[in-house]
Amino acid sequence: MTTNTKTNKATHVIVGIGASAGGLQALNDFFDNVPTASLYSYIVVQHLSPDHKSLMAELLGKNTKIPIEVIEDEGEIKANCIYLIPPTNNLVIKDGKFRLLEKPKDKSLNLPIDLFFESLANHSKEHCAGIILSGTGSDGSRGIRAIKEKGGVVMVQQPEQAKFDGMPRNAIKTGLADFIVPVERISDELSNYFEAQSSIDFDAELYQYDERLLKEILKVLKTHTALDFSLYKRPTLLRRIGRRVRVLKLDSLEGYFEYLKTHKEEVQTLYKEFLIGVTKFFRDYKVWELLAEGIIPELVASKDDGDVIKVWDVGCSTGEEPFSLGILFLEEIEKQDKDVSLKIFATDVSQDHLDIASRGSYSENVLSDLSKDRLKKYFRKHGDDFVVKDNLRKCIIFSNHDITNDPPFKNMDVVMCRNLLIYLQNDVQTKVIHLLHYALKQDGILTLGSSESLGVHKDNFEEINRKWNIYRNIESSERLKTEMLNSTAERQTFKRHENGMKNGNVQNYSNTQRLKEEISKAIIQQYGAASVYIDENFQILEAMGAFKKYAQLPEEGFTTNLIDMLPEELAGPIKNTVNKAKRKRSQILYKDVEVYGDDEELQTRLDVLVKPIKNGVAEGDFHFIITLIEQDREHNKAIIVERADIHKSSQERIRDLEEELKETQYELSNALEEAETSNEELQAANEEL
Known part of the structure; x- marks a missing residue:
């Protein structure tokens, strides 16, 4: 982020302050520490009874020399002024002016702080602050989400210091507070934050930022979260990064990148910052x-x-x-x-x-x-x-x-x-x-x-x-199966990378490119046949060619498991052939698999070629390339290691089913052992308790 040598002209900052029970003391402590000639506008929103005259102007006036005004409808918003709402009204900002609204006359819940904060966020965007002081209930917790979403800053009085801690604790519970400090420190934090904002020409940043550096920041996030924020619009990302720069009292994008690399907790903070959104029941x-x-x-x-x-x-x-x-x-x-x-x-x-x-x-x-x-x-x-x-x-x-x-x-x-x-x-x-x-x-x-x-x-x-x-x-959608299968590859690769990191086995990214080349080679060898690349759990990592002809997405939800996506008559032979290729550590050709259409008519006959690919250093750790070859295509017989006997297909199927049963029994035995182990661990924990 470029830092200007000259301070830019300060933008008008509006500070919304929400307070309720116990708020008078907190407000006095806050304004005791605000400079007399402040550049900000302060709007105080409280829970006031419409049946009693408010004495807040007189009480606050004893502790500050900043002018205090009770808001009038369509009034201008001036800097260096404290504004108070009338007891009978709610408040919003519309077209740059105050607008007073009647409070609900029925007994429905009135939330004046949320209401004002939401309008403040829409009006001032990143040039506003929402402050939550002492009070009961949770008013303000929804409004601060709007402020954060629009780029503003949120500050909350330390709950231990508040006379009534309901509002501060509920605001903190949202995870949106940028500062949680004693009330007498809030003014200094405000000044530091917005002075940092004005010292960096933020609007110019949107056009002059270092794209390479931004990509490096987004790469750090993707490494730890699997989410690719490079797909998001730059102004949104920069505004939210800019807020973190100011909260951390840093002075540049370069400085923030260095900080991000050495503070893992900041990665999660920025990740959450990017995902802040405004929602509510029956919104719009x-x-x-x-x-x-x-x-x-x-x-x-x-x-x-x-x-x-x-x-x-x-x-x-x-x-x-x-x-x-x-x-x-x-x-x-x-x-x-x-x-x-x-x-x-x-x-x-x-x-x-x-x-x-x-x-x-x-x-x-x-x-x-x-x-x-x-x-x-x-x-x-x-x-x-x-x-x-x-x-x-x-x-x-x-x-x-x-x-x-x-x-x-x-x-x-x-x-x-x-x-x-x-x-x-x-x-x-x-x-x-x-x-x-x-x-x-x-x-x-x-x-x-x-x-x-x-x-x-x-x-x-x-x-x-x-x-x-x-x-x-109004139009039947284009079938996207192949594209969707391919789209999962990157995320699956991330999950394998994360698992490898946990086990201390970090594999080089170039392996992925090598495997893609293997797939392409296999397809070329088979003259355009459909190929799919899976891991040992039948999770699809890549799909190429006409594979979508055979895959069926489930009626509900989504899956990347190959077996779940294939018709029964194709799923069984593929599963058996993969298991056999894994045991023999060689490629296997299974011939004459009949595939039927929705009308139960024979659609085509396929040969299934499964080629194991060594993955990692562990014994028996394989991925597999599966190629489906329609029988009207010729294939290279020289690459066949083993093939099914067409004349003994029934016996072969029986043997395959027996082998699959053995595999299932073996997996079941392992699962039972793991369950017994977990049960013993639970019993041990119980005894310790």
Whole structure:
């Protein structure tokens, strides 16, 4: 990151401060340490009773000389001023001015800090701060997520110092706090942070940064997380790296790279920083209205009793979105009295997000957008939080999945992918939409974020609502099996590399290139036959040629296991031949495998050639190249080590099945031994307790 020799003109910084019970003392301690001629605007948002006059202006005025004003509707936001909200109103920023809103008149939960922080984040982006001081409850915890997502900084009073620690502890629990410090230090941290921001010409960085250095940073992340952030848009990455540079009080991208290489915990921090996103129940309520009033009723009505409605929520974050989908579908299924089941596959790349989603436990402020009836029907109180009931939870399967790299689900009735594409580079967006199209059934529904578009794939869809980007799939999607199989190779290689690191056996990356060349060579030798490269567990690492003719993706979920993807009449011979090639350590040709079509008519006869490839230094450690040769093609007989006798195929099949049974018995015996060992370890641990 380039550092200017001259300090840039300071950008107007707005500081939002959330406080509740015990907040007066914390506010006095904070403003005691703010310079008299501050360049910032301070907006104090509290939980105030509308039935009593607030004396906050008079009480704060005793401890600071900074001007204090009670906010008026459409008022200007000036620097070096403390603003207080009227007791009867909530506050947002709109078009650069204060806008006062009436508080809810019913007894629904009012969260003025969340409300203001979200509008502050949208207005000021990286030029804002959210501060959480003493208070009860969790107001502010959702708002700080918006501030972080837009590039602002989050500071929280040390809970041990707060008179009431509910708000600080709940804010810290989100993992979003950049600083957790005593209240009297917050002003200094603010000054240091934003002075660092102004000393680095951040806007110029977006165009003048060192691409080579950025790639090195992203390479470090990929090595440790398997996620390729080079697919993400540069401005987003730079803003979030820039925030880490300022939080750590560093002065350049070079300095940050050196820090990252020597501090493993920072790798995880940056990884989480990149994956921050804003979500809430029924976010952009109009989208959910459109789904509930027309699309979902039509879909449920089209199903017969016993059918399954399948939905894929891509980038599900901490679960609010898939649970919102589940609520709408369950309500409509009940309304139509249909005997259909619901399966929602909710996927994300962040295991931390998935862990939160799987627990299904949310604070009251997160659920503030739910009606009382929905809250009662789908959640139960558990301590201070609410937990998703089984009637909703059982419909949703949470899974770690990277849409840019992993095979998609298929035969989905609905695919929701909202506000993910905006973070990806344009060519990656095109690829992802291609995969989403593949995942949908004919007439399936696709929902994107309001700022996203279909791009070159618009002709594959019928527009249902332009503003909210809801579409219907009108064209049969192109089969992508080979491409999807190939896409898993890089991730599988990463997993093997990680396992090798754990075992102290680091293999050279050049092996991968060598093996790819082996595959290409095998295909050339077989005059265009289909080939697939697998590990010892039948996990597909590469696929080339016309392999997609024989592979079948599962109806639900996804897999990279070769045996799971093949028809039964082909899976058995391949498994047996691989096992035989492993035992004999030589290539084996299995002839005359009959493959049938969906109409049970003979489709083709294949010869299966399996070639073991030594992998690593361990005895018996092999990967395998499998080549499928249609019998109307000629193959090089010189390379055949062993072949099945066509006239004794029945006997050969019986022997193969017997050998497979022995393999299974051996594996079962090993599994039982491992179970017994685990049981002994548990008993030993029990005795120690």
